[in-house]
Amino acid sequence: xxxxxxxxxxxxSREFTYRGDATLTRPAVESEMADYVYQRDNPLGWHKEYxxxxxxxxxxxxxxxxxxxxxxxxxxxxxERVGS
Amino acid sequence: xxDFNLIHKAVLADVRYGIFGNMPPEGPGIRLQxxxxxxLLHVLGAPGCGDLFTVLTARPACHxxxxxxxxWLIASEDPIxxxxxxxxxxxxxxxxxxxxxTHGRIRIGISGPRASALLAKGTAIxxxxxxxxxxxxxxxxxxxxxxxxxxxxxxxxxxIVLRGFAESLWNDLxxxxxxxxxxxxxxxxxxxxxxxxxxx
Numbered sequence: 232x233x234x235x236x237x238x239x240x241x242x243x244s245r246e247f248t249y250r251g252d253a254t255l256t257r258p259a260v261e262s263e264m265a266d267y268v269y270q271r272d273n274p275l276g277w278h279k280e281y282x283x284x285x286x287x288x289x290x291x292x293x294x295x296x297x298x299x300x301x302x303x304x305x306x307x308x309x310x311e312r313v314g315s
Numbered sequence: 316x317x318d319f320n321l322i323h324k325a326v327l328a329d330v331r332y333g334i335f336g337n338m339p340p341e342g343p344g345i346r347l348q349x350x351x352x353x354x355l356l357h358v359l360g361a362p363g364c365g366d367l368f369t370v371l372t373a374r375p376a377c378h379x380x381x382x383x384x385x386x387w388l389i390a391s392e393d394p395i396x397x398x399x400x401x402x403x404x405x406x407x408x409x410x411x412x413x414x415x416x417t418h419g420r421i422r423i424g425i426s427g428p429r430a431s432a433l434l435a436k437g438t439a440i441x442x443x444x445x446x447x448x449x450x451x452x453x454x455x456x457x458x459x460x461x462x463x464x465x466x467x468x469x470x471x472x473x474x475i476v477l478r479g480f481a482e483s484l485w486n487d488l489x490x491x492x493x494x495x496x497x498x499x500x501x502x503x504x505x506x507x508x509x510x511x512x513x514x515x
Contacts, residue, residue: 238384239453243439246456286454286461287383307384 232300236284236291237307250281253292253308281308325352325502326421326481332501336493344429344495347488349502350422354395355475356403357414360385364410374406380452380463380475385411388463388475390422421481424505425488426471429495434464434472436491444469460484 232244251271258267274297282291294303327349334343360367364385371379371387380388393399395417403413425433431442437457440447444466447453452465460483463475476484489497 239455242455245459246439286456289384 234282234284234291234293234302235305236287236289237305238289239284239287242284242286246284246286247291248283248285250283250290253279253281277303325349326478327423327485327502330482330485330499331489332499335489335497335499336495338496342496343427343498345425345427345433345488345492345497347485347492347497347499348424348426348505349485349500350424350473351392351502351505352417352421354389354391354393354399355416355420355422356389356395356400357382357416358387358389358403358407358411359414360387360411361409367407367411370406374403378465378467378473380465381454382463383454388416388420390473390475419478420475421478423474423476423481423485423488424467424471425474426468427495427498428470429492430470430472433488433492433495437487438464440464442466457484458487460487 233241234244234247235241236246255267258264276296276298277294278297279292279294282293283289284291290308291305292308293305295301296303330349358367358371362385367385367387368379368381371377371389374389376393377389377391380390382388389403391399395415400413400415407413434440434457435442438455440453440455447466449466449468452463455462455464457464457474460476460480462484465473465475467473474484485499489499
């Protein structure tokens with residue numbers, strides 16, 4: 232799989248680290264914290280997720296089809312508060 | 316009395332130098348040059364600072380590399396001094412902060428007719444001269460080591476790598492270049508060795 236870093240251009244997946252679901256919102260109350268930290272869906276199909284481009288240290292918000300690795304929009308995560 | 320004495324030395328002072336691999340009759344395909352640890356600064360831009368590349372390259376006797384969004388590395392052959400850092404801070408003002416990385420990162424020159432072929436074994440960057448022109452630089456991986464890779468000539472590149480990874484990367488580069496013949500040149504012979512000059 233190759234991911235297009237908006238800053239560096241297209242690079243292969245070795246340069247990136249998967250950093251989890253981008254649709255979660257940090258809960259305001261303590262009682263929901265365990266679910267936020269530990270409970271994960273395993274979605275089939277389109278998924279919005281964070282990837283860290285480790286070489287330029289930029290967090291990306293990526294839409295990816297988990298069945299085909301087809302990519303949708305890729306943006307710099309700090310420019311777009313995802314899931315809020 | 317300390318348990319052990321701290322010794323100041325260049326990180327590539329004790330690595331392997333000389334000729335390695337299959338040497339073709341026309342000479343080494345790769346020349347690895349340890350660069351003197353003179354001056355390396357990291358410029359970290361404030362939010363909204365814009366592209367400071369042209370501001371930084373306007374200064375004399377320095378090489379500017381792009382090191383990520385709003386980040387640049389500046390290398391110079393002139394030794395680092397407080398005055399150099401202060402002048403740069405004055406120039407940048409509120410737009411960026413300067414961190415001295417002379418102790419933290421080092422430079423390795425890679426040149427020779429097979430330099431692109433060697434690097435293509437390790438990096439995802441398209442090294443075609445039409446895509447990655449002379450003067451361009453980028454952050455990338457070589458193997459699993461993060462480096463800043465810059466093209467300084469058609470067949471000449473320079474790598475900036477964290478000091479702790481430098482020896483490992485040096486050995487990797489020799490290993491990757493065995494089929495081309497590698498001439499490894501220590502820092503104090505920069506420009507003096509018959510084949511040691513990194514030419515553009």
